[in-house]
Amino acid sequence: GESVGLHLPTLSVQEGDNSIINCAYSNSASDYFIWYKQESGKGPQFIIDIRSNMDKRQGQRVTVLLNKTVKHLSLQIAATQPGDSAVYFCAESPLNQAGTALIFGKGTTLSVSS
Amino acid sequence: EAGVAQSPRYKIIEKRQSVAFWCNPISGHATLYWYQQILGQGPKLLIQFQNNGVVDDSQLPKDRFSAERLKGVDSTLKIQPAKLEDSAVYLCASSASTSDTQYFGPGTRLTVL
Numbered sequence: 234g235e236s237v238g239l240h241l242p243t244l245s246v247q248e249g250d251n252s253i254i255n256c257a258y259s260n261s262a263s264d265y266f267i268w269y270k271q272e273s274g275k276g277p278q279f280i281i282d283i284r285s286n287m288d289k290r291q292g293q294r295v296t297v298l299l300n301k302t303v304k305h306l307s308l309q310i311a312a313t314q315p316g317d318s319a320v321y322f323c324a325e326s327p328l329n330q331a332g333t334a335l336i337f338g339k340g341t342t343l344s345v346s347s
Numbered sequence: 348e349a350g351v352a353q354s355p356r357y358k359i360i361e362k363r364q365s366v367a368f369w370c371n372p373i374s375g376h377a378t379l380y381w382y383q384q385i386l387g388q389g390p391k392l393l394i395q396f397q398n399n400g401v402v403d404d405s406q407l408p409k410d411r412f413s414a415e416r417l418k419g420v421d422s423t424l425k426i427q428p429a430k431l432e433d434s435a436v437y438l439c440a441s442s443a444s445t446s447d448t449q450y451f452g453p454g455t456r457l458t459v460l
Contacts, residue, residue, distance in 0.1 A: 267448070276351070276438050276451035277390065322389050333445040334380055334403060337389025 240339055248347040252310040256323030256338045261304060263325035267335065268297060268308045272319045280308070280321075310343075318345045349373065351452030353439050359458045365427035368455045372420065372441030378402075380449060381414055381424050382438040390438050390451075396422060397445060429459045 246252050258266065264285040269277035283290045283297045283306075290297050296309040306323050320342050324335035352371040360366050372379050377398050382390035393412065395402040399419040407414070411430070416422040426433055436454040 265446075269451075274453075276440075276453050279448055279450060282448060324389070333378070334382075334392035334395050335390075335449060337391070340389055 241341055242339065243342045243344065245344045245346065246313050248313060248315060248345055250313050252308075252313045252317070252343060252345075254308045254310075254321050254341045254343065256306040256308075256341075258304050258306055258323065258325045258338065259336070260325060260327040261301075263327045263336075265326040266297070266299060266306050267324045267326075268295075268306075269322045269324060269337075270317075270319045271322060271340070277322060313343075313345050315345045315347050318343055351439055351441055351450055353437075353452040353455055355455055356453065357456050357458075359460065360429055361460050362431055363428040365425065366429055366457060367423050367425045368437050368439075368457075370422045370424070370439030370452060372422070372439070373450060376441035376443050376450075377419070378442045378445050378447075378449075379416055379422050380440040380442075381422070382440065382451075384436040384438055384454070386435070393424070393437075402445070426457075429457075431459050433457060434459045 267282040268280040270280050271277045281292045281295050281297050283299050288299050294311045298307045320340040322340045323338045354369050379396045381393040384390040394404045394407045394414045396416045399416050414424045436456050438454045439452045440449040442449045
């Protein structure tokens with residue numbers, strides 16, 4: 234099985250499958266986490282966010298899970314569609330810094346085949 | 348509601364030349380960010396403004412990069428002189444306040460030859 238916190242640079246799924254994208258964040262003091270979707274030639278697009286006082290949040294076809302114990306974040310996409318093909322980034326906002334800029338993780342390229 | 352606007356979308360210059368990028372945030376957003384995204388990586392913060400004041404510029408290479416947001420709305424980012432390693436996409440983001448969601452513009456792709 235897949236190890237907690239394992240980052241996969243690419244993920245290929247069939248249309249209609251559920252997708253799970255994992256992210257390990259670095260700062261235990263971070264209290265805000267976001268998932269962004271970035272299509273080729275475009276800026277990152279907000280998908281869903283979660284604060285550290287929650288462990289799960291659901292949106293439309295997407296769910297974010299937060300495990301603070303192992304500093305792991307995941308994005309679940311239900312019934313994946315070809316339009317979901319993009320690079321997905323997780324980002325964290327640490328408390329212990331001057332500003333509130335986001336620190337981005339390594340992206341995962343999701344490819345959906347029909 | 349209009350999103351974050353950036354121009355130009357693409358720019359090609361030779362090393363040691365100067366270049367400037369422009370950003371117009373979402374109307375009413377007090378916080379503005381400039382990020383640099385090198386190919387294959389996630390965006391990395393260059394500078395953060397709150398209205399017309401700088402909140403964080405700790406990662407801005409100040410010997411060649413400068414940014415301003417004089418009236419607390421539009422912002423410009425300048426590189427002078429450019430180096431080959433400055434080739435990247437420069438993203439502008441804005442948020443209503445420092446604790447709100449950041450929304451990104453389409454970016455400016457800079458190629459330094």
